[in-house]
Amino acid sequence: MNNEQFNNLTMNNEQLAISNNQFLSFSLTPEIWAIIPSKQLATIISLDPTTIVPIPDMPAPVVGVFPWQSEVLWLVDLAYLLGFEPLLTPEYHQSKRSVLRVTSLGKTVGLLVHQVGRLIRCKAEQIQLSPTKMITSTPAQYIKGTIRNYQGETLLIVDVEAILQGFE
Numbered sequence: 001m002n003n004e005q006f007n008n009l010t011m012n013n014e015q016l017a018i019s020n021n022q023f024l025s026f027s028l029t030p031e032i033w034a035i036i037p038s039k040q041l042a043t044i045i046s047l048d049p050t051t052i053v054p055i056p057d058m059p060a061p062v063v064g065v066f067p068w069q070s071e072v073l074w075l076v077d078l079a080y081l082l083g084f085e086p087l088l089t090p091e092y093h094q095s096k097r098s099v100l101r102v103t104s105l106g107k108t109v110g111l112l113v114h115q116v117g118r119l120i121r122c123k124a125e126q127i128q129l130s131p132t133k134m135i136t137s138t139p140a141q142y143i144k145g146t147i148r149n150y151q152g153e154t155l156l157i158v159d160v161e162a163i164l165q166g167f168e
Helices: 001-020 161-167
Strands: 022-027 031-039 041-047 062-068 073-076 098-103 106-112 115-121 143-149 154-158
Touching: 022 098, 041 062, 041 106, 062 106, 073 098, 098 115, 098 161, 106 161
Parallel strands: 031 154, 073 106
Antiparallel strands: 022 031, 022 115, 041 098, 062 073, 098 106, 143 154
């Protein structure tokens, strides 16, 4: 087996692993949609931005922390992390925001998103694992690939593990 055959085999196994999962769709901006595996989603939280406690000297996408039940949850502006406009601008600051509380690798973080969509299943033929050329400003290390939904729109597949590893 040569390297190209091995790489194709690896991609096919990863596609199969992804295709057996349900995903939660959400928007990063009104125009850009993404998904995460539903098995990594712990809770969807409606958050009043005034409850966020900013933490100084953190990377710009880390907007702060807020109390969630018996824990302190770190919040990451996912749109800003992926190269888009930040969600907590003055015009957004007065309305409730959606937070995806995600867990993976024994860690938990809150991902601030524009809007929560719905659960979807994807088929292996929808998945493209190659780096996306759809959005050049998106950091590739946080994107696993893309899929096309039934309407033909492209959705980014967000790599939750890479995000959690980046905030150790």
